[in-house]
Amino acid sequence: GEDVEQSLFLSVREGDSSVINCTYTDSSSTYLYWYKQEPGAGLQLLTYIFSNMDMKQDQRLTVLLNKKDKHLSLRIADTQTGDSAIYFCAEYSGGGADGLTFGKGTHLIIQP
Amino acid sequence: EAGVTQSPTHLIKTRGQQVTLRCSPISGHTSVYWYQQALGLGLQFLLWYDEGEERNRGNFPPRFSGRQFPNYSSELNVNALELEDSALYLCASTKEGLAEETQYFGPGTRLLVL
Secondary structure, X not given: OOOXXXXXXXXXXXXXXXXXXXXXXXXXXXXXXXXXXXXXXXXXXXXXXXXXXXXXXXXXXXXXXXXXOOEEEEEEOOOOHHHOEEEEEEEEOOOOOOOOEEOOOEEEEEEO | XXXXXXXXXXXXXXXXXXXXXXXXXXXOOOEEXXXXXXXXXXXXXXXXXXXXXXXXXXXXXXXXXXXXXXOOOEEEEEOOOOHHHOEEEEEEEEOOOOHHXXXXXXXXXXXXXX
16 A cells, blocks of 8 residues: 655754655555644644645755655755744545555754 | 534443434535544544445444434444544534545544443
8 A cells, every 4th residue: 555654853043944854655656645743633734745746845945755665755945943842744546535645754853 | 504413422332221312513514524532543534424424334243333424514423332442532523525635633532441
């Protein structure tokens, strides 16, 4: 079945850029998403990218997609303490049948 | 515009009991997805409802069931609760033809089974 992999932890200093990486196996993925989950909360959609794009920028967020390598990354510029959360990569193959396939999430830890 | 809402926020049950969780989608959304977020297992797809019908279910036993009402709200029922059912249950809504087919999530219901 489809699989989405992420590293579990990332530690960065406040003000630096954070880069969270994700790999996926389903070559028929049509959309790829990044969600943010703060402690005790649900998932907040951060951004998404369609599979025929290779980059998308939205304010401090930059998403890069390497479809050949099935690699997705999320760059957060000027990381702030409020960015501390778990970041989930998710892929969707269309048709709705199996919902989103999520990675296990990357805990972003901000050091002062 | 109100987001996806879920109730209750927290629930404590004992093994063998039954529980019902509720979800109201964003106005105009016709599809509801349920996910289970258990510790160490990540988010797993449970059920998909669209236009009042169950369209698909994930790899969960039949004691997980639900329904979708004419107003597109949804219930998730779990019978014969087991300890490993302790998790955050998330509901998400979307609609066919929605750009990017984006799913919007509610805050979740945290279930603890003792």
